[in-house]
Amino acid sequence: MEYILIQFVNGLCQGSIYALMAIGYASIVGVTGLVTFAYGEVMMIGAFAAYYTFQYFADQLLVGILASFAAAACMGFLVYKICYERFFDKPRHISLICTIGFSMLVKNLAQILFGANTKAMPSVIQNFFLDIGPVRINAVQLIIVATVIGLSGALYLLFNKTQAGIRLRAVNQSRQAAALVGINVKRTILFGNCLGCGIGGTAGMLLAIYYQSLSPTIGSTFGNKAFASAVAGGMTSIPWAAGGGVLIGVIENIGTAFLPNSYRDVFAFVFLFIVLLLRPEGLSKKEGIRP
Amino acid sequence: MKKWLSIVLALALCLTALAGCGPKTPPETTDGSKDTQAPPSQASGTEGAPAASELKFAVLAPITGNYAEFGKAFEVATKMAADEINAEGGVNGRPISLTVYDTKGDATESADIARQLVGQDDIMGVIGDFSSTACMADAPIFGDAGMVLLSPTASHSDFTPMNDYMFSIMGRTDDESRFFISSLVKDYKGADNIGIIYTNSDWGNQCNSSMMDQAAKDGLTVVADEPYTEGEIDFTNVLNKVKNQNPELLVLIMQTVDCANALNAIAQMGWDIDTVCQGASASQQVIELAGENAEGLCSTTSFFIDENVPREKEWLDKFVAGAGFTPTVHAAVAYDAVYIMAEAAKSCGDNVTREGIREGLANLGEYIGFTGPIEFDETGAIFRKVLIVQIENGTYVRRTDYNYGNQ
Structure with missing residues (x-):
């Protein structure tokens, strides 16, 4: 029983990382209305931006968060300009294929620029342990959970208490209606995309810190998990995407308590299938907005 | 402006795709020049050698991917061996030329390259790949074509018995x-x-x-x-x-x-x-x-470099100068693999063939390599102390x- 409890807590921590990735993903899909497959590479660029910042400028977490957010947001700008801007009125698969090509381009360029080898991520978090009964939580896990909660709160405020947030929500609900009330839809989508990518970059940095290593291929695996979490949550709902991420993390960890670890991804994706079979619109209650 | 941006990005995509695919397209030769399609005299490790006399071998290595460190080690160590052999006059007077192919540590990629190599009649044998999985995927392809695959590192006991053309010098x-x-x-x-x-x-x-x-x-x-x-x-x-x-x-x-x-x-x-x-x-x-x-x-x-032994120290320094990192046993066995392949080619005399290379390896006897004694058993594997x-x-x-x- 103790072991299950430990696995549950590990699942929550693991799920928090998925949640952070999924929040960014849902932000992007929510405002652009388009699915992206370049998200994993955006996260990877965020991780490398933080890596070089820690190496050459300052080994402080906050500086790393800013660097990874900024670099990934710039990637978001590129993704928008190349993959989205001219395809909003075209069939959706065009921009989707464009993001696949863009992700290949970025991954290969990263291998050339950063080298193909795995690199050690500098430890910017002083590790300590918090023992609660049989459960041991480390500093990195705590900081990840805190960052997810902090960012979710900040996003909630942004979406609900600011003009920019209201514009984002309006575009999320209906681009045509938003345009009719005078919202610059393209600029709002660009902003939303950069914001989502920035969050993805921060998630990439936290992943690299958590696993203490990074490589140009780090985005591929986690991009899929972000996608799965966002799909489980309903694609465009930020709170439910986060919930989807946490659920996938917990289910993976509890599942592998009973079956070999090789089945880990099986649990994540079987869960996704079940969610989609029972609720094709995802866990979110909103209907009719899945891109 | 947008058109130009699209063109530049499209070109960049093509270039990086080519770079990512690795030497499925333009491989690196022993002297660092690119492409097997370059004039053979330029691809040779020995300056001024007659083009027709070159002995060509391929090297399969995970230059990129999870095993990139080992791939780079393969590349540097095999080049060191080829340069030394060529400096000593080559194999029966013929310089050897190695072409490195990036298999990315992926068995599918490795098998794709293997299919290309068996069709290139001027390549006499292949050194590589790194993992047992990749080598076992390549084995039927090379076996059917009657071409030797000499892996420096594949250690799975099922690899070399797969056919008569599979050899490994890592130990099982x-x-x-x-x-x-x-x-x-x-x-x-x-x-x-x-x-x-x-x-x-x-x-x-x-x-x-x-x-x-x-x-x-x-x-x-x-x-x-x-x-x-x-x-x-x-x-x-x-x-x-x-x-x-x-x-x-x-x-x-x-x-x-x-x-x-x-x-x-x-x-x-x-x-x-x-x-x-x-x-x-x-x-x-x-x-x-x-x-x-x-x-x-x-x-x-199975091998640990002792810096107190002058030959090993010299080898170590040379490797580090080329690779930029300290070698493991994998680099040393890749180095030995080139010498063994050259030895097999030497036994063919003036008429080097793929079958002759296989015969040469099978009848090698005890060979004292940089990593110690190497003697193939009937399956093409060797025993190593650890x-x-x-x-x-x-x-x-x-x-x-x-x-x-x-x-």
Whole structure:
């Protein structure tokens, strides 16, 4: 029983990382209305931006968060300009294929620029342990959970208490209606995309810190998990995407308590299938907005 | 402006795709010039050699991907050997030329390249690939074409028996795994109960089953035996599962990057456990990636460079100058593989053929290479003695304080 409890807590921590990735993903899909497959590479660029910042400028977490957010947001700008801007009125698969090509381009360029080898991520978090009964939580896990909660709160405020947030929500609900009330839809989508990518970059940095290593291929695996979490949550709902991420993390960890670890991804994706079979619109209650 | 941007990006996509595909297209030759389509005289390692006299061999190596460190080691070490052979006059007066192909540590990629190579009649034999999985995927292709695949590192016992054209000079995994349990785990560490985490690959599965057999013979209790998917980054989950069984010693069966990630995860979760690894060999990458978390790790290797031996020190310096990092046994056996291939070609006299190379290797007898004696058995594999090394103060140290340590 103790072991299950430990696995549950590990699942929550693991799920928090998925949640952070999924929040960014849902932000992007929510405002652009388009699915992206370049998200994993955006996260990877965020991780490398933080890596070089820690190496050459300052080994402080906050500086790393800013660097990874900024670099990934710039990637978001590129993704928008190349993959989205001219395809909003075209069939959706065009921009989707464009993001696949863009992700290949970025991954290969990263291998050339950063080298193909795995690199050690500098430890910017002083590790300590918090023992609660049989459960041991480390500093990195705590900081990840805190960052997810902090960012979710900040996003909630942004979406609900600011003009920019209201514009984002309006575009999320209906681009045509938003345009009719005078919202610059393209600029709002660009902003939303950069914001989502920035969050993805921060998630990439936290992943690299958590696993203490990074490589140009780090985005591929986690991009899929972000996608799965966002799909489980309903694609465009930020709170439910986060919930989807946490659920996938917990289910993976509890599942592998009973079956070999090789089945880990099986649990994540079987869960996704079940969610989609029972609720094709995802866990979110909103209907009719899945891109 | 947008059109120009599109054109530039499209070109960049093409270029990076080509770079990512690696030398499926323009490979690197021994002198660093590109492409087999270049005039042969330029591709030769010996300046001014007649184009027609070149002896061509291919090298399959994971230049990119998870095993990139080993791929780079293959590239540098084989080039060192080829340059030395050519400087000594080549093989029966003919310079040898190596072309390196990037297989990305991926069996599918390796098999694709193998299909291309068997159709190139001027290539007499192939050195590589790194992993047993990739070599076993390539074996039927080369076997059907009657072309030798000499792997410096594939150690799965099923590889060389696949057909008459498969050879390996690494020693067999099952031999090393048995030594690992008897000498390192039981004798040197004195452990009674162990937990095992192994990579779910051909190599990892064989290591694991050989260790389980030997553990049963030696009276060791295996309290946990957990596989993980190759390329995994998150080890917390599987480590927790093994930790729950409270082993006295943790056995990792994994290559360098995975080993470093696992050691980092062990430190991060605050688990105080003695750890040993088969697969990390004496890789510098483990120390670079895991830092002080790797301190105390014991592993096995069939060759360990002794800097007090002048020849080994000279070789080491030359390798580091070319690669930029310290070599493991994998580089040394790749170096030996070129010499052995040259030796087989030499036995063919003036008429070097693919079949002649196979005959030459099969009848090599005992060859004393840089890594020690090499003699193929009837299946094309060799037996190697194994050493124990440990990371101490950020460097590998050879251990001899166990029963067979000084043999």
